[in-house]
Structures are given as C-alpha cells and as structure tokens.
Amino acid sequence: MTIAEISPGLTLIAGSLxxxxxxxxxxxxxxxxxxxLGLFHLSQLTAGDFGVVQFIGQQLVTLRxxxxxMVFGWIFMIATLISAIYALHVRSPLQATAGFLYAGxxxxxxxxxxxxxxxxxxxLTAITSVFLVWAGGNRQTAFKAGMRYLIMQIASxxxxxxxxxxxxxxxxxxxxxxxxxDAPGGWLIFLAFGIKCAFPFLHNWLQDAYxxxxxxxxxxxxxxxxxxAVYALARGFAGTELLIPIGALMTAFPIFYAVIENDLRKVxxxxxxxxxxxxxxxxxxxxxxxxxxxxxxxxxxxxxxxLLFMSMGAVLYRVGTVKGSELGGLYKSMPxxxxxxxxxxxxxxGVPLFSGFVSKSMIVSAAGYEAYVFTWAVxxxxxxxxxxxxxxxxxxxxxxxxxxxxxxxxxxxxxxVAMGIxxxxxxxxxxxxxxxxxxxxxxxxxxxxxxxxxxxxxxxLMFSALAFSVLMWTRIYPPELRxxxxxxxxxxxxxxxxxxxxxxxxxxxxxxxxGEAIKARxxxxxxxLVRHRRPEGMLMRSWPTGSMALWxxxxxxANLALYYLK
Amino acid sequence: xNAPHPNExxxxxxxxxxxxxxxxxxxxxxxxxxxxxxxxxxxxxxxIEHFFGFHGFYGxxxxxxxxxAAKLLRCVLIRPENYYDxx
Numbered sequence: 336m337t338i339a340e341i342s343p344g345l346t347l348i349a350g351s352l353x354x355x356x357x358x359x360x361x362x363x364x365x366x367x368x369x370x371x372l373g374l375f376h377l378s379q380l381t382a383g384d385f386g387v388v389q390f391i392g393q394q395l396v397t398l399r400x401x402x403x404x405m406v407f408g409w410i411f412m413i414a415t416l417i418s419a420i421y422a423l424h425v426r427s428p429l430q431a432t433a434g435f436l437y438a439g440x441x442x443x444x445x446x447x448x449x450x451x452x453x454x455x456x457x458x459l460t461a462i463t464s465v466f467l468v469w470a471g472g473n474r475q476t477a478f479k480a481g482m483r484y485l486i487m488q489i490a491s492x493x494x495x496x497x498x499x500x501x502x503x504x505x506x507x508x509x510x511x512x513x514x515x516x517d518a519p520g521g522w523l524i525f526l527a528f529g530i531k532c533a534f535p536f537l538h539n540w541l542q543d544a545y546x547x548x549x550x551x552x553x554x555x556x557x558x559x560x561x562x563x564a565v566y567a568l569a570r571g572f573a574g575t576e577l578l579i580p581i582g583a584l585m586t587a588f589p590i591f592y593a594v595i596e597n598d599l600r601k602v603x604x605x606x607x608x609x610x611x612x613x614x615x616x617x618x619x620x621x622x623x624x625x626x627x628x629x630x631x632x633x634x635x636x637x638x639x640x641x642l643l644f645m646s647m648g649a650v651l652y653r654v655g656t657v658k659g660s661e662l663g664g665l666y667k668s669m670p671x672x673x674x675x676x677x678x679x680x681x682x683x684x685g686v687p688l689f690s691g692f693v694s695k696s697m698i699v700s701a702a703g704y705e706a707y708v709f710t711w712a713v714x715x716x717x718x719x720x721x722x723x724x725x726x727x728x729x730x731x732x733x734x735x736x737x738x739x740x741x742x743x744x745x746x747x748x749x750x751x752v753a754m755g756i757x758x759x760x761x762x763x764x765x766x767x768x769x770x771x772x773x774x775x776x777x778x779x780x781x782x783x784x785x786x787x788x789x790x791x792x793x794x795x796l797m798f799s800a801l802a803f804s805v806l807m808w809t810r811i812y813p814p815e816l817r818x819x820x821x822x823x824x825x826x827x828x829x830x831x832x833x834x835x836x837x838x839x840x841x842x843x844x845x846x847x848x849x850g851e852a853i854k855a856r857x858x859x860x861x862x863x864l865v866r867h868r869r870p871e872g873m874l875m876r877s878w879p880t881g882s883m884a885l886w887x888x889x890x891x892x893a894n895l896a897l898y899y900l901k
Numbered sequence: 902x903n904a905p906h907p908n909e910x911x912x913x914x915x916x917x918x919x920x921x922x923x924x925x926x927x928x929x930x931x932x933x934x935x936x937x938x939x940x941x942x943x944x945x946x947x948x949i950e951h952f953f954g955f956h957g958f959y960g961x962x963x964x965x966x967x968x969x970a971a972k973l974l975r976c977v978l979i980r981p982e983n984y985y986d987x988x
Contacts, residue, residue, distance in 0.1 A: 787941060821980060
C-alpha cells in the first residue's frame with residue numbers, strides 16, 4: 336500500500352497522537368512539519384477510489400479522489416498549517432492535539448466515498464472540536480456552550496446515520512453521490528447537512544460556541560465544520576432549488592444581528608453564517624458557474640475568515656476582551672494586527688484585488704444569469720451589508736473609533752506569521768485568481784476583472800462606506816453596548832427550559848396530589864380489597880361449572896354471528 | 902483625548918480636522934465613482950443594473966435600511982449581558 340492509497344486525513348489523525356508526547360521546542364517544529372507532510376501527501380494523490388474496506392457486505396471507500404474532494408482537501412490542509420502556526424504560543428498540548436484530530440477528521444470526511452465513512456468522520460469532527468470550545472477563557476459559559484454545540488453536532492450525525500441506513504435499505508448501496516430530496520432518506524441527510532451548515536433556525540450553535548472558544552480554537556473551528564457541510568451539500572444536493580431561498584435567508588438575516596452585536600468574535604460568527612449563505616445559494620442554483628463559485632468561495636472564505644478570527648484572537652490574547660464597547664484605538668499598540676485585519680476585512684467585503692471579489696462574484700453572477708432576480712437583489716444587499724459590519728465595523732471598533740486608552744504589546748510573532756501567510760494568500764488570490772480557478776471542480780470560463788464589474792463593485796462598497804460614515808458622523812449609528820441580543824436559541828435556552836421546568840413542577844404536584852388522595856382513602860381502599868378477597872368475596876368464591884359452559888357457548892355464538900356478518 | 906497616556910505624541914488620526922478630511926474624502930470618492938460611469942459602459946446580468954449609479958444608490962440605501970432596522974430590532978432584542986448566566 337502506498338501513500339497515495341491512504342486518506343490524508345489519517346496522516347493528521349495518526350500524527351496528532353505524537354503531539355502530547357513531544358517536549359516544547361520539538362513539539363513546535365512537529366506542529367509545523369505535520370501539515371507540510373499533509374500537503375505533500377495531497378500532492379501524491381491521483382484521481383480514483385482507493386482504500387476500499389469490506390464491512391458488513393458493503394464496500395467502504397475511505398479515499399475518493401476527484402476535483403471536489405481535492406479542492407477542499409487543499410484548503411483544509413492549508414488552514415491546518417495556518418492554525419497550527421497560530422497556536423504555537425500555547426504551552427499545553429491539548430488544543431493542538433484536538434485541533435489536529437479535528438482537522439484530520441474533516442479532511443477524512445471530504446475524501447470519504449460512502450456515507451458510513453462520512454458518518455464516522457462526521458461524528459469525529461464533533462467530538463474532537465468540542466475540546467476547542469471547552470478551552471475557552473470563561474470556563475463555565477464555555478462548558479455550557481460546548482455542551483449545546485456537542486448536542487447539535489451529534490444530532491446531525493445521528494440524522495446522517497439514519498438517512499444512510501434508509502438509503503442502504505432501499506437501494507442496497509451506501510455510496511455517497513448525488514442524493515436529492517426525493518431519494519430514500521434524502522430529507523434526513525439534508526437536515527443533517529443543514530444543521531452543520533447552520534441553516535436558519537438550526538444555526539445558533541455557531542454564534543453560541545465559536546465566540547466562547549479559545550483564541551486558537553475559534554481559528555480552527557471557523558475553517559472546518561461548516562465548510563465540510565458545504566462540501567457535503569454540494570456533493571449530495573447540487574441543484575436542489577429549496578437551497579436558494581434557504582441560502583438567501585442565511586445571507587440576509589444574520590447581518591442585522593451583526594450590526595448590533597457587541598462581542599466582535601460573535602459579529603464574525605454572524606458574518607460567517609452570512610457567507611455560508613452565498614455558498615448555499617450557489618449549490619441551489621447548481622450550474623457549473625454557481626458550483627465553481629461555491630467551491631471558490633469556500634476556499635477564499637476559509638482564508639479571510641481565519642485571518643479575521645486570528646486578528647480578533649490576537650486582540651483577545653493581548654487585551655483580554657473583544658467587546659466593541661471596551662476597545663478602540665488599538666492601532667497604536669498593534670499596527671501589524673491592524674493591517675492584517677484590514678486585509679481580511681477587504682477580502683470578505685469583496686474589494687477588487689482581494690480574494691472575496693473573485694469568488695463571490697461568480698455566485699452573484701450565476702444568480703443573475705439564471706434570472707433569479709430577487710435572490711440576486713438579496714445577495715447584493717448582503718454584499719453591501721457584509722462590508723458594513725465585517726469590512727468596516729470590525730476594524731473600526733477594535734482598532735480605531737474612540738481611543739479606549741488601552742495599550743498592549745503587538746501580537747506574538749507566531750500569530751503575526753500565521754496572519755501574514757493568510758493575508759498573503761488573500762491578496763495573492765485576489766490579484767491572480769488563475770491558480771485557484773484551475774483547482775475548481777469544473778472548467779472556468781469567467782473573468783472577474785472587467786471594467787464594468789470593478790466599477791459596479793467599487794460603487795456598491797464606497798456608497799456603503801458613505802452610509803457608515805454619515806451615520807457615524809450624525810451619531811445615528813447604534814453605539815456598541817454591553818448586552819446580549821436574543822436570537823432563536825432563546826427558544827430552547829429560555830422558553831424550552833421554562834417549559835421543562837413547569838412540566839416537572841406539574842408532574843411533581845400531580846404525584847403529590849395522587850399520594851394525598853390515596854392516603855385519605857386508604858381505609859376505604861383496604862376495605863374494598865379485603866371484601867373481594869375473603870372467602871365468599873367476589874374474586875375468591877367458587878363458581879358453578881354450568882355458568883362457565885354457558886359463557887363459552889355465548890362466546891362461540893358471538894363468533895359465529897361475526898363470521899357471518901363478515 | 903489620551904488622558905492616561907500624557908507622554909504619547911498625538912497621532913495623525915487623533916486630530917479632529919484629519920478625521921473630517923477622511924469623512925469628506927469618502928464623499929469625494931463616491932462622486933468620482935459616479936463620474937467614472939460616464940466613461941465606462943456598465944453592463945450586468947440583470948436589467949436594473951443599467952440604471953445610472955444603480956450599485957452606488959443600492960449600497961447606500963441597503964446600508965441605511967440595514968442599520969435603522971437593526972437599531973429598531975435591538976429595542977426588542979436587547980438584554981443585559983448576564984441574561985443567560987442568571988438562569
């Protein structure tokens with residue numbers, strides 16, 4: 336068996352087991368070498384199905400190499416490398432080990448050729464990543480948020496498992512190809528992917544858990560879970576029209592929350608949700624341009640989202656908070672982090688020459704070409720909105736705005752290197768999209784840099800900036816306040832809890848009442864029991880045989896009558 | 902402005918007139934981008950994109966609506982920071 340027949344996910348998973356055993360310096364070197372080894376492993380793969388295992392009469396394909404799995408494999412491995420460098424300052428090996436197991440599981444999942452292998456890796460991503468949430472600074476809230484996160488992720492895995500069993504039962508195959516909603520088990524699998532992809536009303540685990548994770552944890556988390564779901568949706572449900580309204584809703588409604596949210600990492604979680612919406616729309620449209628756009632956007636998104644989370648993580652690490660109401664003026668202390676954050680912000684906003692521009696345009700154009708005019712208008716609204724809250728709000732409130740008087744050191748060197756690599760790739764892809772386009776699942780016939788398109792995008796962004804400036808200047812813009820804003824998770828964190836509490840109260844009261852009633856009537860009850868059981872009581876006295884025969888005859892006659900009636 | 906750090910030299914951005922310069926340059930940039938449309942043939946996939954300055958005005962209105970709507974939404978949704986912890 337050569338390296339080209341083993342899933343590159345296993346390289347990371349097996350390799351991560353050594354991490355806790357290595358001492359300080361050696362471990363740091365190993366953390367950088369392992370993803371580099373993974374990148375080499377990826378370069379050795381050739382198209383086809385490998386690593387076939389026989390299991391309960393089924394062929395499980397542990398390594399399916401095609402253009403879809405490769406593009407996600409590459410970006411996941413690059414994200415692992417960047418996250419690993421970003422984590423080098425952490426002394427304890429726990430987060431790095433969990434992070435590598437998590438990344439390896441996600442990579443294993445994108446190379447899975449059947450639903451059972453996918454399920455195993457799917458659940459592994461959940462179990463390994465929750466440790467990154469639990470590593471968060473506020474132990475108590477992080478633990479609770481981690482539990483809620485874990486429940487949702489495991490539920491998603493269970494739905495996938497049952498969906499896979501139904502498909503197996505109906506078709507005799509566990510292969511993971513196009514599924515569609517009409518397929519047996521299709522809805523269950525759709526829902527499983529939907530939870531992990533943070534569909535509307537299934538999304539709260541994201542905004543709940545990611546801001547609670549450690550500064551390193553959120554960087555790992557932002558790359559894998561949701562993009563694995565995007566990959567799975569693209570493979571299983573491309574062209575499912577229901578995804579278009581779902582995706583459009585995802586692009587639009589989180590941005591309202593992002594405007595009023597105070598925790599800047601939560602703002603980024605909302606904007607992550609909004610960016611997923613673009614990809615989901617692309618999958619729903621399902622043309623080659625749209626699917627290419629989804630793959631390209633997942634690729635660029637992982638880089639700029641990691642960059643933004645890294646810059647906020649650096650602020651959290653140095654200042655101890657990322658609340659907009661507490662920050663401001665940090666450009667004086669952290670100039671490099673500021674520059675990197677602005678590069679990430681420009682990329683997510685789709686400023687020409689930055690990565691978001693060359694990927695998001697494909698999806699928006701595809702919506703226009705296929706005459707989904709309403710969806711197109713929503714995507715344009717969301718593009719302006721994302722510039723507003725991620726492009727301007729994040730760097731503005733953290734690094735500029737009103738000087739908070741806080742002074743700190745620049746981010747540690749390893750963080751700066753990690754941010755530098757991500758920033759370099761964001762600009763590189765934006766300036767030279769060719770290499771990325773060459774990786775995409777289908778041949779690309781799309782030119783992002785036409786004069787007309789660049790002008791349109793610049794107008795959209797500059798006028799959005801004007802709106803922000805005017806609203807700030809006139810003090811209409813809502814100030815950052817120390818607060819939380821209710822989202823759909825209120826339904827289970829408060830309403831659901833209250834319902835459970837009152838149900839439990841009602842149950843206790845009923846049981847107590849029943850006990851009282853029995854106690855009050857115990858003499859009467861005992862009397863009845865005794866009356867029926869003493870000699871000559873109804874249950875104890877002997878019956879004549881004749882009456883028995885009579886009743887048997889009645890029953891037989893009734894049977895006969897029923898038989899004729901039928 | 903920098904009361905706790907009296908020994909720092911004030912930065913360029915600390916002066917109010919420079920912030921004003923930035924504010925007005927945003928206005929000027931928007932004006933220039935509208936002017937540019939006279940020289941560049943803007944065409945798109947959707948009919949409405951051909952209106953003069955469509956993307957600019959759409960972005961402006963979208964963001965103002967977004968912020969005002971979010972501000973209203975906050976009146977309903979806002980809770981104290983420890984809202985969930987106290988349960």
